Amino acid sequence: MRVQPLVAALLVALVAGCGPAVAATDDRVPSFRPAPPRPYAVGVRHVVVEPGGSRPLPVTVWYPAEPAIPAHAGQETAGPVSLPDVPVAAGRFPVVVYSHGLHSLPDLHAPLTTRWAAAGFVVVAPTYPRTNLRSRDFTRADVRNQPADGWRLIRHLVRLDARPGDPLAGHLAVDRFAAAGHSAGGFTTAGMFTSGHSRRLRAGIVIAGGGLAGSFAGPVAPVLFVHGGADPIVPESVGRAAYARSLGPAAFLGLPGQGHGEYLTPGRPGFAQVLATTTDFLRWTLYDDRRARDRLPADGVLPGVTTLTTRALPGRG
Template sequence: MRMQRLAAALLVALVAGCGPAAAATDDRVPSFGPAPPLPYAVGVRQFVLDPDGPRPLPVTVWYPAERATGIPATTRPTAGPAGGAVVAGPVARPDAPVAAGRFPVVVHSHGLRSLPELHAPLTTRWAAAGFVVAAPAYPRTNLRARDFTRADVRNQPADGWRLIRHLVRLDTRPGDPLAGHLAVDRFAATGHSAGGFTTAGMFASGHSPRLRAGIVIAGGGLAGSFAGPVAPLLFVHGGADPVVPESVGRAAYARSLGPAAFLSLPGQGHGEYLTPGRPGFAQVLAATTDFLRWILYDDRRARSRLPADARLPGVTTLTTRALPR
């Protein structure tokens, strides 16, 4: 009961009303290859979904790009104080040509008073690993929102599904650079803080099987979350998080159905481990990338690497439940 009261206080009564609309049907079977063995260069583009509607949604998209001669693919490496060297981050080139092939899609949700670009240390690296990452700026919780209200989080799972439906249509739109490059049957949802709650809300009862996996970072569940179909979930949480206590994340982990993992960072707060060079960043990056490659690319080697990549004594711990080999 105490846990329920705490979660309710944190969410300011964010209750029902966050179930997804049905995704558009699509009988195509996209051509799809194995997980890429080498990183891609990264491109970035922006568009506004439903600009004249009641909830316009600016979206930033990072994607695997063709490598341009003479342009560096990464920034300079930085040293990680607890986990060794941190791999340099990609330099995202605006409107760079999309790399050949089809790529799984990750819908990434920001937290309260944040923006998609503030999550670039993760999103650009996921794009380099072979994913199209689409990050909306939610209309009433982003950093620049004129009518900010945290209660609007309950409406954001529907925004996420609206974006998924748009991307499915975009994949068939003649002349769009991303057309033919999206594996529209292989989506994941990820998010930090309020974006983590948003991600959980996208896994409401009857959600489309297009949504195959979720990563909840420093978040928890919304009403109706994790009701099926079953999808593997990864939870990431700081053990001393003062904003969303780890107990809230662990309660969501316990409620979730099917395969799940919980990556804890003892002694850490609400998200410093998402900054390159900080303790735990290398483990969070490796674990989330392994998880996405395992589920969305059917990469068994990534599944095998996950436990070792996620654990660093004194920095991270990993708990798993029913993860298939």
Template sequence: MGIRQRFAASTVALLLVWLTGCASPGEPPGRPVPTRAAPQVQYAVGVRDFVVDPDSARPLPVTLWYPTQDAQVAEGRFPVVLYSHGLGSLPELHAGLTTRWAAAGFVVAAPAYPHTRRGAAQFSRADVRHQPADGWRVIRYLVRLDRRAADPLAGHLDVQRVAAAGHSAGGFTTSGMFTSGRPARLRAGIVIAGGGMAGSFAEPPAPMLFVHGTADSVVPLSVGRAAYRRTTGPASFLSLVGQGHGEYLTPGRPGFAQVLGSTTDFLRWTLYGDQQAARRLPTHAHLPGTTTFETRLPSHPPPP
């Protein structure tokens, strides 16, 4: 194990103390982050499409991937991951990653944003600033869906354990959801080839994982690094050496296994409270010559 990897592993151990010994956002001080057994099986994956607020000025088509067993929704309650696409993209173009998260025991909801998705009638990159609010609309919809007794997903969505993740403009969208006063249900974020937005990474702190290619010419590495430095909670940075804006998100490409392994470990840790996943994270993230991985302690952690 190299010096950088040893540093990451030891720092993650300290972050475990921070995460499990202190209150999570919105919870009374001193209450540990709740833990549950993370699934030890790989599920089959179901897919469902629906539209949030179809009659509004901003209807949101959403693709939902979820764990199944015997062609039905799997038994249990599964944490939710909101996944945001980049400019000119679509949810299904990220299925290589999102379906694997669903197979690991998460419900993944991916909206197609009205003015930045591929084929948008009125495309506008400036509309990204409105997308964090769209993300919250999706989460509120899922809260209602979980209570809808006649729906097959009712009772299977753990809407108190939500993470936000996204690529490129979707990474900025993700950062923009971590503003002051956000609901406590949003517990962690994954920013892939993105950066921060105004007001992002506000208190209370939340664990964040950044993923970025060191040769990204669309969103330079410096932008991701600046966002990483702004965070006040536990934060980790996975660098894809010599890679660009997102080729590492394609199954079979160099770095994909490390991105999948580290993001899945991160989600298991932050949404299930799986400490073994946190300890595995540096190992799953590291491949000499392909990735580097580092973890930073909170700049001012809350009192135990």
């Protein structure tokens, strides 16, 4: 996959602290169980995709855990506490593939990803081999290979769901994936939406990122863009250009005056709006939750802090 010249220049500009599609014939399943009415406890486990291959992919998995697990003091403000290897809650859950940025790690995004897991999603976050914080052979150019890693992970999870004895077996809604990511992970997310991509991938969230060559081709999937208006690393104009190029329903959550990701930190201006908007976007696109869709305009607008632009979102009903 070739990177467009503008995007290539931006990837070179990405600095430390940023916190090929597979064609298929699977059809979308129109009905699904209702979105959970209350939060779950959150479990966490770690797996490695193709550990003996040329490009092993460590993955952090946050998942809804049995609600009987007691709440922890301070959880309301600090977010869910991730409990290692506890039982998965009953039922099947949609899956979100979350991609980190340059010089970053999945755990650095836990304030957002654990809250998504508590809302009823399995969140799988790969540690990309040549762009993560601890990489010994770091190279920005490897971002172009990461969309294929995301699809390797999706195929692995489809197989894992059918693997007898695995704790996640039977708990993954393998027809309901979303891709999300920050910075270089946002470019990675866009790169998963190339022509002929599987309909398993039903939605995308691009945070402080933009498009790679060939991004946003069919099948059509809704995409949410989140971007700071004063981002010094990936200018907001890059995110808005990707929004304009995307196909079908789309939304752009802007944070005027903000930079490359401070709004992803709990307690900072805009975090509550980013959390509400992304969570309801996932509830709408992966759980078919129309009430969540109808909440999006209110989720994403706080005068002086956030703005929301939408295109072709279905009406109320």
